[in-house]
Amino acid sequence: MGTIQLKNVKKQFDKDVVIENLNLDIEDGSFTVLVGPSGCGKSTTLRMITGLDDPTEGDIYIDGQKVNDVTPGKRDIAMVFQNYALYPTMTVRQNIAFGLENKKVPKEERDRRVKEICEIVGLTEYLDRKPSKLSGGQRQRVALARAMVKQPKVFLMDEPLSNLDAKLRAQMRVELIELHKKLGTTFVYVTHDQTEAMSMADTIVLMKDGYIVQQSSPRELYNNPNSVYAAQFIGTPQMNVLRDALPDGKMLGFRPEKLSFREMEAPHITLRVQVATKEMLGSEIIYSLNSKYGTLMAKTDYEIGGGAEADIYVPFSSMYLFGQDEKRIELDDTAREQIKSVFAE
Amino acid sequence: MKKKERSASEKRDRLLGIVTASPAAILLCVFTVYPVIYLIYRSLFSGSLISTKKEFVGIDNYKEILFDETFHKVLMNTIIYTVLFVGLTMVLAIIIAVWLNGSRQKKLNNMVEACIFTPHVISMVSVSIVFLWLMEPDTGFFNMVLTSLGLDKFPFLSSPSTAMISLVLVMVWKSVGYYVLLVMAALQTVPVSIYEAAELDNTPKIRTFFKITLPMISPTILFTCVVASIASFRIFDAVNVMTQGGPVDSTNTLVYYIYAYAFRYGNPGVACAAGVVLLVLVCIMTYVQFGVSRNKVHYQ
Numbered sequence: 354m355g356t357i358q359l360k361n362v363k364k365q366f367d368k369d370v371v372i373e374n375l376n377l378d379i380e381d382g383s384f385t386v387l388v389g390p391s392g393c394g395k396s397t398t399l400r401m402i403t404g405l406d407d408p409t410e411g412d413i414y415i416d417g418q419k420v421n422d423v424t425p426g427k428r429d430i431a432m433v434f435q436n437y438a439l440y441p442t443m444t445v446r447q448n449i450a451f452g453l454e455n456k457k458v459p460k461e462e463r464d465r466r467v468k469e470i471c472e473i474v475g476l477t478e479y480l481d482r483k484p485s486k487l488s489g490g491q492r493q494r495v496a497l498a499r500a501m502v503k504q505p506k507v508f509l510m511d512e513p514l515s516n517l518d519a520k521l522r523a524q525m526r527v528e529l530i531e532l533h534k535k536l537g538t539t540f541v542y543v544t545h546d547q548t549e550a551m552s553m554a555d556t557i558v559l560m561k562d563g564y565i566v567q568q569s570s571p572r573e574l575y576n577n578p579n580s581v582y583a584a585q586f587i588g589t590p591q592m593n594v595l596r597d598a599l600p601d602g603k604m605l606g607f608r609p610e611k612l613s614f615r616e617m618e619a620p621h622i623t624l625r626v627q628v629a630t631k632e633m634l635g636s637e638i639i640y641s642l643n644s645k646y647g648t649l650m651a652k653t654d655y656e657i658g659g660g661a662e663a664d665i666y667v668p669f670s671s672m673y674l675f676g677q678d679e680k681r682i683e684l685d686d687t688a689r690e691q692i693k694s695v696f697a698e
Numbered sequence: 699m700k701k702k703e704r705s706a707s708e709k710r711d712r713l714l715g716i717v718t719a720s721p722a723a724i725l726l727c728v729f730t731v732y733p734v735i736y737l738i739y740r741s742l743f744s745g746s747l748i749s750t751k752k753e754f755v756g757i758d759n760y761k762e763i764l765f766d767e768t769f770h771k772v773l774m775n776t777i778i779y780t781v782l783f784v785g786l787t788m789v790l791a792i793i794i795a796v797w798l799n800g801s802r803q804k805k806l807n808n809m810v811e812a813c814i815f816t817p818h819v820i821s822m823v824s825v826s827i828v829f830l831w832l833m834e835p836d837t838g839f840f841n842m843v844l845t846s847l848g849l850d851k852f853p854f855l856s857s858p859s860t861a862m863i864s865l866v867l868v869m870v871w872k873s874v875g876y877y878v879l880l881v882m883a884a885l886q887t888v889p890v891s892i893y894e895a896a897e898l899d900n901t902p903k904i905r906t907f908f909k910i911t912l913p914m915i916s917p918t919i920l921f922t923c924v925v926a927s928i929a930s931f932r933i934f935d936a937v938n939v940m941t942q943g944g945p946v947d948s949t950n951t952l953v954y955y956i957y958a959y960a961f962r963y964g965n966p967g968v969a970c971a972a973g974v975v976l977l978v979l980v981c982i983m984t985y986v987q988f989g990v991s992r993n994k995v996h997y998q
């Protein structure tokens with residue numbers, strides 16, 4: 354089993370407080386993705402779970418056991434590094450077997466396990482090559498194999514796909530999802546890429562400046578972001594947020610794909626806009642629109658010429674209301690009335 | 699048409715190559731190639747240093763050193779010295795470098811580095827004289843310390859059985875700092891994440907050193923071994939100042955032998971023959987070191 358808990362964790366480099374007070378629960382068998390802009394403390398969090406960095410304060414539990422004083426090698430975890438960190442002087446076989454040798458696994462079993470894993474990740478032909486003679490994708494697989502062969506309770510990965518080209522990245526993404534299904538082990542995956550997070554995670558932990566903004570499923574994060582930050586982090590183009598349309602510093606948000614150029618039945622508001630730019634994506638078009646409240650983005654299949662003026666319609670069911678502190682607030686009847694009256698002018 | 703264009707630019711490139719390389723090539727010819735050729739040529743003649751009269755004697759000079767027991771002794775000494783010096787220096791340099799590299803105390807590190815590097819910049823003659831005085835058997839500082847600790851005196855350079863090791867220790871003391879710097883530079887090129895991977899693989903420290911650190915810095919180790927071997931094959935100044943090859947030829951080395959033949963016994967022909975032998979030995983040694991380690995050294 355592989356649950357992970359961080360309790361009141363603080364991390365400080367010299368005088369720099371990187372993480373103030375972090376509480377994180379990761380379920381056994383989950384595919385948890387830590388996501389956030391670079392520098393927000395994802396790697397630091399992951400490294401504290403591995404034990405490569407120690408928390409300045411607070412406790413870390415793996416599988417219910419406090420591991421603050423357990424060395425990384427004894428935590429029953431495996432990590433895939435961003436740059437793979439393969440042993441350059443060893444062959445693929447030696448790289449994969451190295452951890453098992455340290456564990457004093459008998460040679461026969463070692464060979465069997467190495468062979469097994471290599472068949473799964475497709476490395477059998479390359480067993481006797483050095484990493485320098487492998488492509489980026491193959492090195493990635495060696496790094497994975499090296500982690501898998503240890504049969505750890507938890508897999509930790511720090512931006513493992515960021516050094517691959519787009520096509521290979523998409524392929525590895527699928528393979529990792531399948532691997533997770535097959536192994537059923539806890540995966541903790543760090544990325545700054547929201548698409549990666551959305552497509553792979555069953556739980557997303559969205560971070561900012563060393564704290565957790567929201568922890569939820571990808572669907573929940575998309576449908577129910579708890580703040581402007583969460584709302585704008587997920588989705589491209591990012592959510593439109595009208596910052597000075599409403600009184601009392603309240604803000605109104607709606608996703609570019611939810612607004613419409615077509616008249617609708619459902620309760621809605623209407624906005625007059627002018628098309629500024631138009632970007633064809635094939636099946637959809639991304640417009641940037643000038644409105645009374647600033648630039649809005651739209652993503653739709655509706656065709657309209659550049660420079661043209663039009664009305665856009667936003668249904669209440671797709672609106673998000675945020676307070677002055679940028680936190681989400683309920684869009685209740687009084688709020689609706691207020692919005693209606695503002696946009697009726 | 700196109701072909702002609704390319705050959706014109708090719709010609710220009712070649713000319714540029716020749717022009718830029720020629721100063722170095724000329725220096726190499728004047729100061730390396732010519733002396734080597736002259737060395738071989740001169741080794742086939744007899745005659746003294748001062749007179750211009752010399753006589754072709756074929757390989758007689760070589761025969762002379764081949765049957766000279768002192769030469770055998772000198773060869774043996776040189777090899778023993780080289781093995782001891784290179785072995786000790788490398789082991790010490792690696793240990794010190796790994797220790798300095800792993801320690802987090804910046805100030806202490808800088809101090810240690812400065813201390814062990816300083817001997818490298820002092821002239822060999824000064825070092826020799828200072829150690830001659832320190833290792834003086836009766837009144838020297840080392841033996842004073844030993845006797846004050848209630849230990850027996852150590853004969854150092856005055857006994858044939860301890861002279862060589864004393865010489866080696868002085869030379870190691872003088873040069874180890876330089877090799878520490880080279881090894882440290884190599885250690886710093888090993889990515890931290892590889893050590894972290896090893897830590898996650900629960901690798902014992904010793905195994906990390908032998909399986910990861912050492913292979914990663916093996917090109918530097920090989921290079922420094924070759925350089926140190928060549929340097930120690932040519933040891934001369936310390937011998938000249940401290941022991942003059944004695945006692946009883948126990949520290950007599952190849953270059954000192956050459957020097958003695960040329961300038962003491964006035965027989966440059968034999969000296970040149972010994973010089974040729976030195977040249978050949980150094981070539982063989984270097985070749986063997988590179989050859990043997992080809993499969994063991996990891997190049998990026």
Ligand SMILES: Nc1ncnc2c1ncn2[C@@H]1O[C@H](COP(=O)(O)OP(=O)(O)O)[C@@H](O)[C@H]1O
Binds near residue numbers: 369390396398
């Ligand atoms: N070893 C370190 N020493 C000092 N500061 C560090 C160290 N590692 C990370 N930091 C700082 O901690 C912050 C978070 O870094 P990191 O966890 O690597 O971010 P992320 O992985 O989310 O991009 C950054 O501001 C970074 O500068």
Ligand SMILES: [Mg+2]
Binds near residue numbers: 395396397511
């Ligand atoms: Mg990072």
